Amino acid sequence: MRHSQIQKISLVVFIMLLSTISFSQGTYKVKGFIASVDGPVPFVSVLVKNAADSSVARVGVTDTLGIFNVSGLKNGSFFTTYKMVGYKDQNSEVFEINGADVDLKEIQLAADGELDMVMVSQIRPVIEIHPDKTVFNVDNTINATGSNGFDLLRKAPGVIIDNSNNIIVEGKSGVQVYIDNKPAILSGDDLINFLRTLQAADIDNIEIITQPSSKYDAAGGAGIINIILKRDKNLGTNGTITAGYAYGRNHHANSSISLNHRRKKLNVYTSYSNSFGKNYHFMNMERDQYGVVYDSKTESNNYTGAHNAKIGADWFINKRHTFGVLASGNYFDARGEGTTTTDITPSNIGTVDQRLIADNTGTGLNYQVAGNLNYRFADTLGHELTIDADYAQYARESNNYQPNLYLDGNGDTLFENNFRMLAPTNIQIISAKADYAQNLWGGKVSVGAKFSIVETDNTFEFYDVFDGGDVLNVDRSNNFVYTENINAAYVNYARKLKTKWNLQLGLRLEQTNSVGELTSTQSSADDYVERHYLNLFPSGGLTYTPNYKHMWAVNFSKRIQRPNYQSLNPFVNQSTELSFMKGNPFLQPAYAYNAKISHTFKYRFTTSVSYSHTQDFFAQVTDTLGLDKAFLTTMNVADQSTINLGVSLPFSIKKWWSVYLSLNGSYSQYLAQDDKFQTINQPTFSLYAQNSFLMKWGFKLELSGWFSSPSVWGGTYLTKSMGSFDAAIEKKFMKDRLALRIAGSDIFYTSPWKAEATFGDVSFIGAGGYESQRITFSLTYNFGNREAKGPRDRKTGLDDEDKRTGGN
Incomplete structure (x- = not known):
């Protein structure tokens, strides 16, 4: 089995690398690079x-990277003319071809300021590389067909999802998720469920920001993943309808519709998407605890229905003032059933002594409503003011029934304990922020402030079930209320130093006030925990651009990773009678210090070296209670240090063949703080590859995949190699308004994980996976006006350089 898995993963890597073999180019050509x-x-x-x-x-x-190569030219005198909608026509100086190629180097196009309305039909590359971030353009990859927001992260370059659904970027966990440039209000399983309500048809692009500036919240030790939802910019009334079907082990369906009506003074937009299906998961875990082996095997099927809707409007009062309003909501309905079988074998006997069978059934409802009011002022002198006010409410209801049947080694019933658990959760969030920027001191100064308050109310009711009747167990029931207030202010300064240097410096101040209060019949030191702390978070960047071929950048930042609300909740959530989950109200936040040096060649080939040191790194670990019970909890276990070497290579082999490669090699060290935790040192290599082919008769083919060598998850689990290979094909009809897509994901089924861990006196060997191997069919129809409105304002050159240094 292991040999077969290695063969499959090797085949994935071989196919991805084979598709990047390049071919030689001709001579007597003119080449250059065009930028704005x-x-x-x-x-x-x-x-x-x-x-x-x-x-x-x-x-x-x-091409998609601004590079041109015009071949077949004879000796002589020539000049070039550049034409592009939205830019002024431009001619080069006269040049000579005399038996050799000519490199015109960089050509800068000037925007056509008089352009108001144009017909636009451009294709963005699947992956865009910027000095401060990587952009994954979801709508331009047909391999995203049928995926939800969480599954899309698995396809994003440099991103890995571990067995606990933690997001890892450049070898580091602790990523803060943003939706449309705003921090997601949820965390943990609540965030995962929300992301699963988003469909690929809802998402425009995903930004992976590893060195955020001081304008961003300091949360997220490994950086930020910003999910940008679609907003149509075309004039008139237009929209998109999508319908999809997928089959793996079970059937799945999804659909979406988006509508947009835009005039010069008003833009109104709305969208709705849904998905339905049955999802299969499995997890096997063998635990050796005090001379007894607990071998658990779990299989579960969850029936889910997800709905996501939003409606909004922007009022362009004049060229300076814009007012906007947005309302959104999502609903996630889940019904699950699963069986966990645990064979209990004393090491000195060697045969199964007891067997525990837990047949779990449960229902869950998650719903969220949110509203936003925003205002923006911008003039031609560089003054800009934005104000946002947000309110959101989230609720979750869960009802889980768990019978625990004990059998002896012969299969005869010993006894049975049955439980029911109800766990409603309510979260309310209020936030407001203001950002102001203006040209000052030869550069641009940005200042801002933010206020947010979050209250989460968790109730846990535990019932003993006797002869079909539920009896509340008050000793195992409780209520936990957690309130967190964060006040923040920042300043950021960016300027161009001479002609080749750009500087950006920022400082953010955050004050955190939190109270956690547990109400139960069992009093303990966990009942009331209050905290207040004040932190400064510096950030900065320096870029050097000697010419269009080379750009060097140095960035640094300090970040914080706060525990999510569920990790702080001290009540017990039972999995089986021998295993449960428990929060830790005394978790400390983790602080990360990040530095990165990068080099970009011709605005596309990027090489980087980064270093990160995280104090009080926390992770989910499995601890013991007594001789036979184990529980999952989150603890501050180590100080983490990670060195990462990254290479991003987007290029075109032929006009019809474009390639993107992302390679990361990291070395992580986890220096133990807890006596039960073992110090770990682990090198890891990861690869992401995307190949796009423009074929005859208008077909487009994509081959993509990812691979990860043995790595560390959560500072405790040592994983085996894993990977995935995807393929998709697209054909458009009706003047490109109708698109048919067929996609296959995880074709060789190499994404299931295997891992082992040791914590204290307990050792684990585990494996798991989900229904990742699927084939998906999708139809997308675009209707309405294709006339796009020109930009309301133009960015300055300083704005662009600010972005390159990780600025605002």
Whole structure:
């Protein structure tokens, strides 16, 4: 079995690397790179003209990275003309071809300021590389078809999801998720369930920001993943309808519709999406505890229905003032059933002494409503003010029934204990923030402030079930209320130093006040925990751009990772009678110190080296209670240090073949703080590859996949190699308004995980996975006006350089 798994993973890596073999290019050509203040400009028409009479000798076009190569030219005198909708036509100086290629280097296009409405039909690359972030354009990859928001993260470059659904970027956990540039209000399982309500059709792109500036909240030791939802910018009335079907082990269906009506003064938009299906999961865990082996095997099926809706409007009062309003909601309905079989074998006997069978059934409802009011002022002198006010309410209801049947070694019944657990949760969030920026001191100064308060109310009711009747067990029931207030202010300064250097410095101040209060019949030191702490978070960046081929950047930041609300909740959540989960109200936040040096070649090939040190790293560990019970809890277990070498390589092999490669090699050390925790040192290599092919008759093919060598999850689990290989094909009809997509995910079923861990006197060997191997069919129809409105304002050159240094 292990040999077969290695063969499959090796095949995944071989296919991904084989598809990147390059071919030689011709000679006697003109090449160059076309950019604007916003970066590379794709699909620019390049006309090579004879200098004598201005007749056209050859014609070319820039690729998705702004690069052009026009071949087949003879010796002579020429000049080039560049044409692109939205930019002024531009001619080069006359140049000579004399038996060798000519490199025109970088050409800067100027925007056409008089443009108001144009017909736009551009294709963004699947992956965009920026000095401060990587952008995964979801709508441009057909392999995203049928995926939800959480599964899409598995396809994002450099992102790994561990066995506890933690997000890992560049070898580090502790990522803060944003939705439309705002921190997600949820965490833990609540956040995962919310992301599963989002469909790929709802998402425009995913930004992976490893070095955020001081404008962002300091939360997220490993950085930020910002999920940007779609907003149509076309004038008139238009929309998109999508329907999909997937089959793996079970059937799945999804659909979505988005509508947009835009005029010069008003934009109104709305969308709705849903998904339905049955999802299979499995997990095997063998635990050796005090001379007894507990071998558990779990299989579960969850029936889910997810709904997501939003409606909003933007009122463009004039060129300076914009007012917006947004309301959104999502609903997640789950019904699950699963069986956990645990064989209990004393080591000195060697045969099964007892067997515990837990047939779990449960229902769960999650729903969230949120509202936002926003205002923006911007003038032509560089003054900009934005104000946001948000309110959100989240509720979860769960009802789980758990019978525990004990059998002896012969299969005869010994006894039975049956339980029911009700666990409603309510969360309310209020936040307000203001950001102001203006040109000052030869650069741009940004200041801002934010206030937020979150209250989460968790009730846990434990019932003993006798002869079909439920009896409340008051000793095992409780209520936990957690309130957290964060007040923040920041300042950020960015300026251009001479012509080749750019500087950005920022400082953020955050004050955190929290109270956790447990009400139960069992009093303990966990009943009331109050905390107040004040932190400064510096950040900064320096870039050096000697020419268009090279750009160097140095970034640093201090970040914080606060425990999620469920991790702080001290009540017990039973899995089986021998295993349960328990929060830790005394968890300390983890502080991360990050530094990164990167080099970008021709705005596309990026190499980086980063170092991160995290104090009070916390992770989910399995501890023991008595001789036979084990429980999951979260503890501050170690100080973590990680060195990562990253390489990003987007390039075109042929006009019809584009490739993106992302390679990361990291070395992580976890230095134990707890006596039960073992110090771990682990090197890890990961690979993500995406190949896009433009084929005959309008077909588009994508081959993509990821691979991870043995690594560390949560500071405790040592994992085996794993990976995935995906393939998809697309064909468009009706003047590109109708798209048919067929996609296969995890074709060789190599994404299930295997891991082992030791904590104190307990050792574990585990494996698990979900229904990741699927085939998906999708139809998307775009209707309405395709006339796009020109940008309301233009970014300055300083704004672009600010972005490159990780600024605002």
